[in-house]
Amino acid sequence: MAGRCALVLAYLFLSGTLLSEAAKILTISTVGGSHYLLMDRVSQILQDHGHNVTMFHQGVNTLISGFKEEEKSYKFIKWIPPEDFQKEFNKYFDFFLEEALARRGTFEKFLKSVELLGFQCSHLLHRKDILDSLRNENFDLLVVETFDYCPFLIAEKLEKPFVSLLPSLPASVDIGLPSPISYVPVFHSLLTDRMDFWGLVKNLLMFFYYSTKQKKILSQYDSTIREHFAEGFRPxxxxxxxKAELWFINSDFALDFARPLLPNTVYVGGILAKPVKPIPQDLENFIAKFGDFGFVLVALGSLVSRYQTQEDLKEMNNAFAHFPQGVIWNCKGSLWPKDIKLAANVKIVDWLPQNDLLAHPSIRLFVTHGGINSIMETIQHGVPMVGIPVFGDQPENMVNVEAKNIGVSLPLMKLKEDTLALAMKQVIEDKRYKSAAMAARVIRHSHPLTPAQRLVGWIDHILQTGGAAHLKPYAFQQPWHEQYLLDVILFLLGLTLATLWLCGKVLGLVTRWLSRDRKVKKT
Known part of the structure; x- marks a missing residue:
């Protein structure tokens, strides 16, 4: 019966998709790397399902190093920031990454990079020609991504409805979701949903601390808002x-902890998943040399791979040498230190087909930086992990991985030959990690709808119904004192105090009357 209901639900969603009219949709990506890849995939999915899609993106350093760009069927518009700004941003971002990899990353340094994104946004909003061109297209809907908040201001300038894609776990940004402190970990608390007393104390304190950090992050766009929006109309x-009609979250409950959601919140983790292709012959030949031992895949993301220290490379290379498995390592050969001899069982490549290698039957382990896209791809294929998180949401993602028993986390500051070898040996030899990874794979695959179907189905729903007002709680329109019932609490408190005062007065009068009555009887 449940299976039949699932099929009916899938049919209704797909029917709605097929019957809906094509809409003009603008997707916006103002940062590169994995964020661009995510928006590129969303754009292509919507285009493939009959919509007319245009992507507006920042055209500098958009792609991951070595990434093989595929042909697009959707339209795209590039915007190039001023050259002097590009140099300043790249210089500071390089500094930020080097500091993070040297274990000196701080919130203040991250805040500076957000401030530069605010300046970039100001440059963009000054381009009246671009904004007029986008306005004249008269798009029906915008799709924005949430790492940079400039796309929200673009949507406000164009006065168009928009949906938002959150590239990480929902706790990373306050989007209005109910978040009970008792079992929803605050972002950066590094807690799970099963907290003891002291965990609850930490989570409560982190709630106030992280709320302050969020306000500081959003405030980096205040000067841009004052400059480009008239007084009285400043958002x-x-x-x-x-204001987003829908929130798509790039995660899945195979990774995330169960928590309350609103009707306009949809999980689409795994949306980057693509059909598996045969791997290149040179990689197949390398894997074949290790027979039943199989191989380990190592990919720490394009940014980490570019800025890794020689010491880290040496420690990792020495750790890999301890294993009978082959190791395929995404590491640029041109950056490999000449004084470090590559281990005999290690092959380094500038680019690798990660999805296809994760699906290979001989894979035994994935060593990752803990980026959400890589984790979702790994869960897709049921592969256990060792994570080396560096910054951003990576430590938080790996807390969830450990809680689900899909792998173990090794903080960058503890990255040594012996600690990495021990973590890898633990995950490879303890079959419970592989079993948990396969269980997560079942959860990920057993949804009645694919992430792409959920994305398209819900976007078609709001296009057909004229928005998602019916999916948003009235709480979004309430003043904060009403939302938290402070006026009701103050009223009841005042009523209680007044009642107690009145009872006290009455009791005092009765007491005095009884006292006088006794005195009269005695006389």
Missing amino acids: VLSDLLQ
């Missing part, structure tokens, strides 16, 4: 987040 960035 509040936190309000714009709640």
Whole structure:
């Protein structure tokens, strides 16, 4: 019966998709790397399902190093920031990554990079020609991504409805979701949903601390808002987040902890998944040399791979040498230190087909930086992990991986030959990790709808119904004192105090009357 209901639900969603009219949709990506890849995939999915899609993106350093670009069927518009800004941003971002990899990353340094994104946004909003061109297209809907908040301001300028894609776990940004402190970990708390007393204390304190950090991040766009929006019409960035018709979250409950969601919140983790292709012959030949031992895949993301220290490379190379498995390592050969001899069982490549290698039957382990896209891809194929998180949401993602028993996390500051070898040996030899990874794979695959179907089905739903007002709680329109019942609490408190005062007065009068009555009887 449940299976039949699932099929009916899938049919209704797909029917709605097929019967809906093609809409003009603008997707916006103002940062590169994995964020671009995510928006590229969303754009292609919507285009393949009959919509007319245009992507507007920042055209500098858009692609991951070595990435093989595929042909697009959707339209795209590139914007190139001023050259002096590009140099300043690249210089600071290089510094930020080097500091993070040297274990000196701080929130203040991250805040500076957000401030530069705010400046980039100001440059963009000055381009009246671009904004007029986008306005003249008269798009029906915008799809924005949430690492940079500039796309929200673009949507406000164009006065168009928009949906938002959150590239990480929902706790990373306050989008109005109910978040009970008792079992929803605050972002950066590094807690799970099963907290003891002291965990609850930490989570409560982290709630106030992280709320302050969020306000500081959003405030980096205040000068841009003052410059480009007239007084009386200046949006509040936190309000714009709640203005989104839908929130698509790039995660899945195979990784995330169960938590309350609103009707306009949809999980689409695994949306980057593509059909598996045969791997290149040179990689197949390398894997074949290790027979039943199989191989380990190592990919720490394009940014980490570019800025890894020689010491880290040496420690990792020495650790890999201890294993009978082959190791395929995504590491640029041109950056490999000449004084470090590559281990005999290691092959380094500038680019690798990660999805196809994760699906290979001989894979035994994935060593990752803990980026959400890599984790979703790994769960897709049921492969256990060792994570070496560096910054951003990576430590938080790996907390979830450990809680689900899919792998173990090794903080960058503890990255040594012996610690990495021990973590890898633990995950490869303890079959419970592989079993948990396969269980997560079942959860990920057993949804009645694929992530792409959920994305398209819900976007078609709001296009057909004229928005998602019916999916948003009235709480988004309430003043904060009403939302938290402070006025009701103050009223009841006042009523209680007044009642107690009145009872006290009455009791005092009765007491005095009884006292006088006794005195009269005695006389």
